[in-house]
Amino acid sequence: MQNDTIAAIATPPGVGGIGVVRVSGTDAFSLVAPLLRRPGKPQEVPPIPPSHMLIYRHIIDPTTQDVLDEVLVAFMHAPHSYTAEDVVEIQGHGGPLILKRILRSVLAQGARMANPGEFTLRAFLNGRMDLAQAEAVMDLIGAQTEAGQRLAMQQLRGRLSEQVQAARQATLGVIARIEASIDFPEDDVPTPQPEELRPLIALAQQQVDLLLAGSEQGRLYRQGLRTAIIGRPNVGKSSLLNALLRTERAIVTPVAGTTRDTVEEIANLRGIPLHLIDTAGITPTTDPVEQIGVERSRAAAESADVVLLVYDGSEPLTEQDRKVSSELQAMGFGEYITLDASANDAYQHRRPVVVVVNKADRPLRLEVAEIGAAWPQATFVKTSTLTGEGLATLEEAIADLVLAGKVLSNESVLVTNVRHQEALRQAAEHLQASVISLEQGLPLDFVSIDLRAAYDALGEVTGETASEDLLDKIFSEFCIGK
Numbered sequence: 008m009q010n011d012t013i014a015a016i017a018t019p020p021g022v023g024g025i026g027v028v029r030v031s032g033t034d035a036f037s038l039v040a041p042l043l044r045r046p047g048k049p050q051e052v053p054p055i056p057p058s059h060m061l062i063y064r065h066i067i068d069p070t071t072q073d074v075l076d077e078v079l080v081a082f083m084h085a086p087h088s089y090t091a092e093d094v095v096e097i098q099g100h101g102g103p104l105i106l107k108r109i110l111r112s113v114l115a116q117g118a119r120m121a122n123p124g125e126f127t128l129r130a131f132l133n134g135r136m137d138l139a140q141a142e143a144v145m146d147l148i149g150a151q152t153e154a155g156q157r158l159a160m161q162q163l164r165g166r167l168s169e170q171v172q173a174a175r176q177a178t179l180g181v182i183a184r185i186e187a188s189i190d191f192p193e194d195d196v197p198t199p200q201p202e203e204l205r206p207l208i209a210l211a212q213q214q215v216d217l218l219l220a221g222s223e224q225g226r227l228y229r230q231g232l233r234t235a236i237i238g239r240p241n242v243g244k245s246s247l248l249n250a251l252l253r254t255e256r257a258i259v260t261p262v263a264g265t266t267r268d269t270v271e272e273i274a275n276l277r278g279i280p281l282h283l284i285d286t287a288g289i290t291p292t293t294d295p296v297e298q299i300g301v302e303r304s305r306a307a308a309e310s311a312d313v314v315l316l317v318y319d320g321s322e323p324l325t326e327q328d329r330k331v332s333s334e335l336q337a338m339g340f341g342e343y344i345t346l347d348a349s350a351n352d353a354y355q356h357r358r359p360v361v362v363v364v365n366k367a368d369r370p371l372r373l374e375v376a377e378i379g380a381a382w383p384q385a386t387f388v389k390t391s392t393l394t395g396e397g398l399a400t401l402e403e404a405i406a407d408l409v410l411a412g413k414v415l416s417n418e419s420v421l422v423t424n425v426r427h428q429e430a431l432r433q434a435a436e437h438l439q440a441s442v443i444s445l446e447q448g449l450p451l452d453f454v455s456i457d458l459r460a461a462y463d464a465l466g467e468v469t470g471e472t473a474s475e476d477l478l479d480k481i482f483s484e485f486c487i488g489k
């Protein structure tokens with residue numbers, strides 16, 4: 008039901024200075040108002056205050072008339088509220104029990120407990136924001152770096168939606184041109200010629216391609232980069248994790264097999280959340296604990312976006328080093344993976360390896376040439392976690408791999424969401440198909456069908472053509488009270 012009145016605790020669970028109960032819907036005002044009293048006047052229900060004004064009140068339990076808390080309450084008249092409905096926000100003291108009792112009182116008045124994301128869903132359904140903006144609310148809350156936050160804010164302000172809408176309008180323009188001639192042939196609307204349509208489609212293609220071009224990078228700012236530190240025991244993986252984090256997070260000892268479980272921490276690499284995973288050294292072992300650890304190392308490598316393959320530069324290559332290396336190759340590291348059949352460069356994705364030759368403070372005894380032959384695409388960095396040599400270079404190398412020299416400006420608008428990326432890819436495919444239909448001299452109806460499909464795919468980003476299932480899925484990932 009769209010118009011019933013919903014309520015939830017909008018602040019996170021736990022203890023805080025204040026906590027907020029949010030109520031939204033047609034009856035929000037009439038349900039909450041009877042619960043409020045002026046201090047010292049327990050009998051009298053005061054009138055509803057003007058919109059957007061913070062008022063000091065006591066709140067009561069409607070069954071016992073007990074005063075539950077001192078609160079600050081704001082009544083916000085539709086449509087000037089988060090949901091574009093009548094909204095009441097009740098700020099109480101931030102204890103879990105007190106907030107639950109306030110919520111329970113509001114529910115006793117006839118409000119319904121809100122579902123996850125339901126406030127934002129209503130904001131979307133009431134036209135306060137489009138789907139991409141609603142998703143940006145979540146991204147803003149979940150942002151792990153300032154860069155991620157800036158991108159989410161641009162999306163929330165509607166900058167991404169504007170660019171998607173521009174591509175959509177460009178597509179619609181071509182559709183309109185074609186359909187006018189199909190629908191009104193007698194009104195001598197001339198049949199458009201391919202030469203006339205092609206540049207119009209190209210314009211829409213350009214806009215979609217531009218958005219797609221930055222989307223791999225954008226995704227990283229939002230999701231972060233899973234970076235596994237892999238190598239045989241004792242080469243300095245944990246030391247490297249600590250050095251990159253600038254804390255003594257993982258245990259380091261001269262004993263091979265120190266790390267037995269994966270250790271995961273987030274570092275900030277030029278605005279990209281770098282999920283660093285230190286792993287147990289990969290080695291054959293009969294110790295059951297070590298075996299599990301080694302399996303976890305392999306799983307960490309499997310799921311990583313980038314692997315830092317660490318060697319001890321002060322020792323010759325061992326059989327174990329060679330085995331680790333070939334395992335990674337079997338996992339497809341170091342090669343280009345094409346994600347899309349109709350791919351151009353923008354859709355190519357590589358799972359890169361950075362070869363780290365550690366312990367550079369000691370004389371080099373490692374056969375670097377052999378490693379170079381095994382990893383022709385890889386970047387090599389010499390480091391010493393003891394002296395700090397090469398660590399900045401290593402950070403640069405990782406950043407260069409993923410950013411490819413692109414820097415994020417305050418005004419950058421990037422597609423950060425995989426769902427948006429997928430919809431844009433489909434739009435690009437349909438646009439390409441329309442060009443092919445046109446070139447093959449197929450009837451214009453065919454061209455128009457492809458263009459419609461592109462138009463709909465773009466509408467999925469902003470939500471105009473999103474199905475109910477998709478909306479359910481997206482909003483159910485929100486937290487309660489949002």
Ligand SMILES: Nc1nc2c(ncn2[C@@H]2O[C@H](COP(=O)(O)OP(=O)(O)OP(=O)(O)O)[C@@H](O)[C@H]2O)c(=O)[nH]1
Binds near residue numbers: 365394
């Ligand atoms: N000289 C020198 N020693 C280092 C360097 N990095 C690490 N070490 C030493 O190498 C030993 C092993 O370091 P760790 O970081 O525990 O190695 P690891 O790869 O995590 O080892 P496992 O967890 O056993 O797989 C320790 O004694 C470190 O002090 C370095 O750059 N130079």
Ligand SMILES: [Mg+2]
Binds near residue numbers: 246
């Ligand atoms: Mg270790």
